Amino acid sequence: MTTFNPISRRNALICLILSASLSIAWALAIDTSRHGGALGDFRAIYYGARTAINHHDPYKPDQFLQVYRQEGGNFPTEPDRLRSFSRAVPVCVNLPTTLLVVLPLALLSWVPAHFIWMALLPASLIIAAWLMWDLAETRAPGFILFLSCLLLANCENLLLLGNGSGMAMSLGAIAVWCFLKQRHEILGIVCFTLGLALKPQEIGLIWLFFLLAGGTYRKRAWQVAGAATVVATLSLLWVSQASPHWIEEWRANIAATSMRGDLNDPGPTSIGNQAVGMIVSLQSVISYFWDDPHIYNPVALLIGGALILIWCIVTVRSRPSREGALLAIASMAALSLLPIYHRQYDTKILLLTLPACALLWAQKSPLRKLATAITTVGIIFVSDIPVASMVMLRKSLNLPLDQFHGQLFSVLLGRTPTLALLLVGSFYLWAYAKYEVMDRAKASASAETEPELDMAALSA
Incomplete structure (x- = not known):
């Protein structure tokens, strides 16, 4: 390199x-x-x-x-x-x-x-x-x-x-x-x-x-x-x-602004959730299938909270390093938008994933191509022009929201930022956890080797 x-x-x-x-x-x-x-x-x-x-x-x-x-x-x-x-x-x-x-x-x-x-x-x-x-x-x-x-x-x-x-x-x-x-x-x-x-x-x-x-x-x-x-x-x-x-x-x-159909309602009937600038938290996806805050709020918090909890455990057990910090920040940049209210313009925080993407790019392994593809897809599908195009396509299809196939395709076309965040956040969390496991393994191997070297030096 x-x-x-x-x-x-x-x-x-x-x-x-x-x-x-x-x-x-x-x-x-x-x-x-x-x-x-x-x-x-x-x-x-x-x-x-x-x-x-x-x-x-x-x-x-x-x-x-x-x-x-x-x-x-x-x-x-x-x-x-x-x-x-x-x-x-x-x-x-x-x-x-x-x-x-x-x-x-x-x-x-x-x-x-x-x-x-x-x-x-x-x-x-x-x-x-x-x-x-x-x-x-x-x-x-x-x-x-x-x-x-x-x-x-x-x-x-x-x-x-x-x-x-x-x-x-x-x-x-x-x-x-x-x-x-x-x-x-x-x-x-x-x-x-x-x-x-x-x-x-x-x-x-x-x-x-x-x-x-x-x-x-x-x-x-x-x-x-x-x-x-x-x-x-x-x-x-x-x-x-x-x-x-x-x-x-x-x-x-x-x-008041989070009531059914109002500006900050994450559901499909919200006046502020039908175009660029939509809500990107997990609630906006789950609500297509269960438009009830008593369901989509706990489910979103459970999924997002579980991912963040895993991230916290990995971080607490990690050894300080520049590489680990880049991966940790990249994963949290995406995951932090999922459990609670955020909008599509908040996704510019994915800028923080780019140094980690460059780090993985430098690896001579299949992880290089995977990081490149996922980061690129993530940034494309949170960007204004692609999001606007997908929303227009969804509206033109007049998908029935009372049927499963309509709900599914509405999510795939109209909630691409949320799906992209989940993909990017999960990938970098996995890469972060994998890096820390390998780093601890190397540290353990070094610790076991040092006493052998010390004994060899003493005998000499």
């Missing part, structure tokens, strides 16, 4: 910028065709923070809308978009920590704030992809760059909505690079803390790896936890002044 890297960092960065530019251009074109109103998810965070700044309760939709109207917020004119807007924007489901992170932008008016966010979001994705390519080192630089570009060219929905998950994932990826490379670790702590504050469900289980791995990694995890505790305390002190009962109100908002 050669150590020569034919692709310079500069050329790789240019390719990533061009790929992200395709997503930016497409997102702007969609926004123009809809006569504006983009960044709905960022509006929810921004105006939630503005509501708290104005000493109103951001978790009460009527007070949220009062501030939104006073500050000239736009409303969609189309009935379908207005319905989605009324459930996604004024019904605040963001945690106080999320509102605190965007507070510096919320101190600005909407125009400069949303332009800054529109610049920061793709820039953070580009930096994250570039660092993951760098973390792959000299292993398959061209192939890893291709997958990175493919993923960045399919971020239209994420950029159109301005969802904070893209920023949280990017900050988490930057922190992973800092911790694994053992460079700029203070920056890594800051990035991980901000990412957890924005979307704890997005990178929280990646943080768990560093906690369980021990050694220096555990030290970094505790430092992140300490910083995150400070951020959480400050956010609670701030938000509680305007919303003393925010926990109850937040839970009520979560419950």
Whole structure:
């Protein structure tokens, strides 16, 4: 295997910028065709923070809308978009920590704030992809760059909505690079803390790896936890002044948007689950066969929880190594999206699988081809354009949802991101467990050989 890297960092960065530019251009074109109103998810965070700044309760939709109207917020004119807007924007489901992170932008008016966010979001994705390519080192630089570009060219929905998950994932990826490379670790702590504050469900289980791995990694995890505790305390002190009962109100908002057919219902009748940006947790697949939260929630938690439990056991028993860390993070990147609510734009976290894919690519074994195929399939089937094509095909077939064959083909065509995540997560979990078993076997063999060498030296 050669150590020569034919692709310079500069050329790789240019390719990533061009790929992200395709997503930016497409997102702007969609926004123009809809006569504006983009960044709905960022509006929810921004105006939630503005509501708290104005000493109103951001978790009460009527007070949220009062501030939104006073500050000239736009409303969609189309009935379908207005319905989605009324459930996604004024019904605040963001945690106080999320509102605190965007507070510096919320101190600005909407125009400069949303332009800054529109610049920061793709820039953070580009930096994250570039660092993951760098973390792959000299292993398959061209192939890893291709997958990175493919993923960045399919971020239209994420950029159109301005969802904070893209920023949280990017900050988490930057922190992973800092911790694994053992460079700029203070920056890594800051990035991980901000990412957890924005979307704890997005990178929280990646943080768990560093906690369980021990050694220096555990030290970094505790430092992140300490910083995150400070951020959480400050956010609670701030938000509680305007919303003393925010926990109850937040839970009520979560419950309201998760009702049958509503925006965050994982079932097939949900208004927010029929296109790109669909829910990708296991509930969205199981609900096609049993559309009952008393069934699909426990089943999803059982399947996803079992896989994560296996991952935890392997991690606790593992020996610290760069290779093991790459495989552990890759498997958790996919598995973390399965048990609880996540949407298709959250799958950009599969960027974290690319260094592990490069690691397996370098192996002279059948595992190389398997890793290449599974990672490629995974990224393709979570990407915006393929997902949109599959959803359109499913809708054109008018499949009967009251018959098993209709349910099955609806899942195969309309829930490809969930199936891809399950495939990628399970594969990397298996590769991770296999690597750790082999690593322990090598360590045991070395331990048995050393006493024999010592006795030979003594007898000599």
